[in-house]
Amino acid sequence: MNSLGLRELRHVSLRCSSLDEAEDFYTNAWGLELVERSIDRLWLRGTGPEHHILQFVESDNLGLEHVAFALATPEDVDSAAKHLVNMGVDLISEPHRSDDLGGGYRLTFNDPEGRCIMLAALLEAVAPRSEISNQPIQLSHVVFNTVDINAAVEFWTQVVGLRVSDWSENQMAFLRCNNRHHSVAFNQAEWTSVNHIAYDFRDTDAFFQRLGVLRHLGFVPIWGPGRHGPGNNAFAYFGDPVGYVPEVTTGLIDVEESNWVPRVWQRVPEQSDLWGTAGPPSDDARARMAGSPEPTVRSAGGT
Ligand SMILES: [Fe+2]
Structure with a gap:
């Protein structure tokens, strides 16, 4: 256990200019599965229990939108928020229930180089697909x-x-x-x-x-x-x-x-x-x- 209670890496969200190309490569070649696509985003999962492990956001520039880690409970998200504020870190978003795909109780903050870090608990479950052997977990x-x-x-x-x-x-x-x-x-x-x-x-x-x-x-x-x-x-x-x-x-x-x-x-x-x-x-x-x-x-x- 660490000071913010991070349990594991959940997903990354990346910017790209072509969702079509991203979807084609990461489903057909890489072996991920499309969870959903909206007008400007797509969500992809592996065979493991995580709701999605990769998200793309349509943008003119490349770069990290955010990186997400799992916390165990909403209470841990609230505690992390207090800890961050005590350490002098400004939150981008206070702990809140998200309407985004996958839901969950989340907060976000930046590291000193501007990377957006998301801490999320209670994301929606998906059934693992452990029978599939050659796809990313x-x-x-x-x-x-x-x-x-x-x-x-x-x-x-x-x-x-x-x-x-x-x-x-x-x-x-x-x-x-x-x-x-x-x-x-x-x-x-x-x-x-x-x-x-x-x-x-x-x-x-x-x-x-x-x-x-x-x-x-x-x-x-x-x-x-x-x-x-x-x-x-x-x-x-x-x-x-x-x-x-x-x-x-x-x-x-x-x-x-x-x-x-x-x-x-x-x-x-x-x-x-x-x-x-x-x-x-x-x-x-x-x-x-x-x-x-x-x-x-x-x-x-x-x-
Ligand atoms: Fe590596």
């Missing part, structure tokens, strides 16, 4: 580019209450909100943006089956397949048609809270690519992961 982690990794880690540990699991030199920090090695990571970069979004697959078979589906449709990894040192997860990164980098992943390790000691991994091939199959990321992969610079002052998003 849930979000594994989101990685953000930050202009100041130390400031980002300080806010997300001291205010949001995540714990540092590992570092990749002083270039990346991997943060957890439960026993999974990381749900959020930060990458030191030239501007604030989304680096990539990773989706959990059941096992290595499901991982390669999804790579097979993607290959059949003409999508080959921009980096991978390989296995990372920090977190020990298998990875394959792709470029989607709307401007983001989704990652197929499986096997992220669990951390035993009582005896885990964060380490600093070196940024050398034998530590960032344990299988030795991926090689270094290409210039294309690096450019896509750099994302589009995002404004650091936001209007109220994702309420």
Whole structure:
């Protein structure tokens, strides 16, 4: 348990200019299922119990609309609101019952770089579809580019209450909100943006089956397949048609809270690519992961 009571990563909401292209890729190629589409939004789910794990909002620019985490109860959302205010954080939206798809009791606030963070309890249930093996189950982690990794880690540990699991030199920090090695990571970069979004697959078979589906449709990894040192997860990164980098992943390790000691991994091939199959990321992969610079002052998003 951390100071705001975050239980797990729920969903991300991203801006894009073409909902048609996003829907086509993320349903037909990526294996998500459309929950609903409105005039300017679409909601997509995995096979797990989360109402939706990915939302797109039609916009002229790319970037994060919000990232949502689960709290256990409405009382926890109210407590989180008090804690945030005591820490000097302005809320974008006070705790409230939402009329949005999925409902729930929510609040939103910004981190110092303008990322909108949603804390939500009591979202509507959906039946898990555990019989489907080669589709994404849930979000594994989101990685953000930050202009100041130390400031980002300080806010997300001291205010949001995540714990540092590992570092990749002083270039990346991997943060957890439960026993999974990381749900959020930060990458030191030239501007604030989304680096990539990773989706959990059941096992290595499901991982390669999804790579097979993607290959059949003409999508080959921009980096991978390989296995990372920090977190020990298998990875394959792709470029989607709307401007983001989704990652197929499986096997992220669990951390035993009582005896885990964060380490600093070196940024050398034998530590960032344990299988030795991926090689270094290409210039294309690096450019896509750099994302589009995002404004650091936001209007109220994702309420
Ligand atoms: Fe990743």
